[in-house]
Amino acid sequence: MKKTLYFTNIFPSYRKELWKNLLSSSKIDFHIYFSDENYRGIGSSSIEMEFTREEMKKLHLIKNRTIGGFLWWQKEILKTLIKKDYDVVVFLGDMKILSNWIGILICKLRKKKICFWSHGIYGNEKGFKKYMRIFFLSLADDLLLYGDRAKNILIQNKFSENHLHVIYNSINLKEQTEVY
Numbered sequence: 769m770k771k772t773l774y775f776t777n778i779f780p781s782y783r784k785e786l787w788k789n790l791l792s793s794s795k796i797d798f799h800i801y802f803s804d805e806n807y808r809g810i811g812s813s814s815i816e817m818e819f820t821r822e823e824m825k826k827l828h829l830i831k832n833r834t835i836g837g838f839l840w841w842q843k844e845i846l847k848t849l850i851k852k853d854y855d856v857v858v859f860l861g862d863m864k865i866l867s868n869w870i871g872i873l874i875c876k877l878r879k880k881k882i883c884f885w886s887h888g889i890y891g892n893e894k895g896f897k898k899y900m901r902i903f904f905l906s907l908a909d910d911l912l913l914y915g916d917r918a919k920n921i922l923i924q925n926k927f928s929e930n931h932l933h934v935i936y937n938s939i940n941l942k943e944q945t946e947v948y
Contacts, residue, residue: 770855861886863904888918
């Protein structure tokens with residue numbers, strides 16, 4: 769069974785069902801590293817009430833630190849990547865998370881598979897920003913994308929379609945529809 773580490777910034781409650789499915793999968797040993805802090809109005813729901821004791825063992829708190837209001841550092845990620853055994857790492861595909869850059873290097877040195885969960889390319893990037901975003905995204909073995917548009921833009925920018933996987937935003941549509 770492959771062990772997968774997923775590093776994200778927060779636990780948005782709309783991903784609860786997806787996380788529960790991943791944590792209880794019999795095909796992968798999935799671990800999620802996240803902050804329980806709020807970010808831009810999105811915050812963690814009451815985690816203890818949402819997950820079983822077994823699922824809780826695979827949820828790991830990290831701390832997000834903002835640098836200059838623009839860049840991020842996620843504490844504990846590098847130590848985890850160096851000390852833990854794993855097969856695959858999923859990072860947020862956000863090049864402003866500086867700890868991801870070093871984490872990617874650690875994964876490459878350890879010959880571990882790297883995935884980014886990302887918006888990909890928006891299509892409005894130009895110049896250096898576009899170059900940096902394409903370079904950053906190219907560091908991953910696979911990209912998990914929020915939409916078909918991002919996939920198409922990446923294909924136009926010479927990314928292999930075989931490594932682009934549209935998973936959308938993973939919102940619990942059933943629950944959202946019931947609430948609506």
